[in-house]
Amino acid sequence: MNAILTVMRRELVGYFATPVAWVFIVIFLVMAGVFTFYMGSYYERGIADLSPFFQFHPWLYLFLVPAISMRLWAEERRSGTIELLLTLPITVNQAVMGKFLAAWLFLGIALALTFPVWITVNYLGAPDNGAITAAYIGSWLMAGGFLAIGSCLSAVTRNQVVAFILSVVVCFGFLLSGLPMVMNLFSGWAPQAMLDVIADFSFLVHFSTLSKGVLDLRDFVYFGLVMAFWLFANSIVLELKKAN
Amino acid sequence: MTELHIQAKALSKHYGNLIAVDELSFEVHSGEVLGFLGPNGAGKSTTMKMLTGFLAPTSGTAIVKGHDVQQDSLAARKCIGYLPEGAPSYGEMTVRQFLEFVARVRGFAGRQVQKAAGDAIERLNLSTVPEQVVETLSKGFKRRLGLAQAIIHDPEVLILDEPTDGLDPNQKHEVRQLIREMSSEKIIIISTHLLEEVQAVCNRAMIISDGRLVVDDTPAGLTARSRYHNAVSMVVEDSTRVASVLSELPEAAKVELSEGELTVFPSDQPGLFEVVSKAVRDHGWKVHELKLEAGRLDEVFRQVTQGEVQQ
Numbered sequence: 390m391n392a393i394l395t396v397m398r399r400e401l402v403g404y405f406a407t408p409v410a411w412v413f414i415v416i417f418l419v420m421a422g423v424f425t426f427y428m429g430s431y432y433e434r435g436i437a438d439l440s441p442f443f444q445f446h447p448w449l450y451l452f453l454v455p456a457i458s459m460r461l462w463a464e465e466r467r468s469g470t471i472e473l474l475l476t477l478p479i480t481v482n483q484a485v486m487g488k489f490l491a492a493w494l495f496l497g498i499a500l501a502l503t504f505p506v507w508i509t510v511n512y513l514g515a516p517d518n519g520a521i522t523a524a525y526i527g528s529w530l531m532a533g534g535f536l537a538i539g540s541c542l543s544a545v546t547r548n549q550v551v552a553f554i555l556s557v558v559v560c561f562g563f564l565l566s567g568l569p570m571v572m573n574l575f576s577g578w579a580p581q582a583m584l585d586v587i588a589d590f591s592f593l594v595h596f597s598t599l600s601k602g603v604l605d606l607r608d609f610v611y612f613g614l615v616m617a618f619w620l621f622a623n624s625i626v627l628e629l630k631k632a633n
Numbered sequence: 634m635t636e637l638h639i640q641a642k643a644l645s646k647h648y649g650n651l652i653a654v655d656e657l658s659f660e661v662h663s664g665e666v667l668g669f670l671g672p673n674g675a676g677k678s679t680t681m682k683m684l685t686g687f688l689a690p691t692s693g694t695a696i697v698k699g700h701d702v703q704q705d706s707l708a709a710r711k712c713i714g715y716l717p718e719g720a721p722s723y724g725e726m727t728v729r730q731f732l733e734f735v736a737r738v739r740g741f742a743g744r745q746v747q748k749a750a751g752d753a754i755e756r757l758n759l760s761t762v763p764e765q766v767v768e769t770l771s772k773g774f775k776r777r778l779g780l781a782q783a784i785i786h787d788p789e790v791l792i793l794d795e796p797t798d799g800l801d802p803n804q805k806h807e808v809r810q811l812i813r814e815m816s817s818e819k820i821i822i823i824s825t826h827l828l829e830e831v832q833a834v835c836n837r838a839m840i841i842s843d844g845r846l847v848v849d850d851t852p853a854g855l856t857a858r859s860r861y862h863n864a865v866s867m868v869v870e871d872s873t874r875v876a877s878v879l880s881e882l883p884e885a886a887k888v889e890l891s892e893g894e895l896t897v898f899p900s901d902q903p904g905l906f907e908v909v910s911k912a913v914r915d916h917g918w919k920v921h922e923l924k925l926e927a928g929r930l931d932e933v934f935r936q937v938t939q940g941e942v943q944q
Contacts, residue, residue: 395737399723399730406725406766469721473782476685476717477738478710632689633648 396487437514455556458539520602527599537619567591720779856928
């Protein structure tokens, strides 16, 4: 546990020592604002809730989370620090967790900095603050899912651009897996049970219930499993690279 | 009887069809400073990466202080200090932050963290730059920072991949001094392609070529393998005439003349140097330089590593 915290701390210090953190936070806040107020017609709807704000989060994360995750392992491999990190007395799992938690916490900070939107909606009307809390939690969980995918794919390559593109593509697949675009690929030949599983993989479906303020245990479990699976795969990728 | 500390057992590493390290076996004991020598791509770094647990061997294993590097990797890594090739470090951190990070991962806690980092800064003469960002350091400072993180926990085993690469002569001298100071109670393995470094700090040298061990000897033993061992070199006027006289001596096996320097190689009869210096006095030759050769390491190196290729 100590090793995880130490790695996490180092990573966080690293984020804020470089322009990465500041650029990311500014872009994230600006984009979130643009989506909410222009594309989401926040004012025109005349309803005091934050659904125009949350409904664009999956699309925001689709590009911004891989931008954070692409450097996680690719950068370590390119600069050679991976050799330093993995010969210190910590396990691969601890290193993976430490780096993931730092990035996830960082995304949490960025998300928390959208609080003026929350204040605004309270100023304008009387929203259901419980539902907003649930949506924030859901949004952060979904960010963790995207991040775990990106972290694993970043370990595959030493090239950050490749890591970014792979992550966007895989995240896109996960995002849309419940929609006809993906389902049509499988329907007709795959058994119904498999279709149900694929449909159930969709980030959008699970996030939509959370973003409506419904705290369903199944959605928590789902995002938890997605993170666990991809982080486990991340460790395996690193172990395989050792053996190669 | 020295305590057994590192034992490599038929260590092998294959990359597809390429055999980087081929059943390498050796033992290193406490107090030994072992120099890995070999041409680029001989498998020196790969061997070190396997000893430190960064790469898994294709077959074979190594035991470090009683811990198998594969089964009991964490325990093995705890007693090793490692400077990877190129001395990588996190560029965005300051020197002190970086060393404190390594100290924490190495198990220091509380005030000991600052103390360990401070001591390492002191030992490697980094006290002028502790708050500087690593990225902005010169190559020499980066290398010393890499060494500082390797010794921060006073490890029993030090594995240093090209520790003096990129350092100026003064810094090289300092690092070698440091290695010599630490050598009595530790096992130190260094890889290098600088032959003079082996003579300066190592008490044992292994030449690796194509992933196999070709020579395992002391640096003195290594130079004694040279055909120049006990040869006499001189710079003399009228060298062709001198050469013909010297080649008549029973103590001389062969006389070679190149670039104005005359080298007399010994035959199996001893005392070549005395005989040559007597001849110089007797004939009244004008000698500008006269020396007894210990042997030339670079020549031995070429001979054993290129000999392998030709086989």
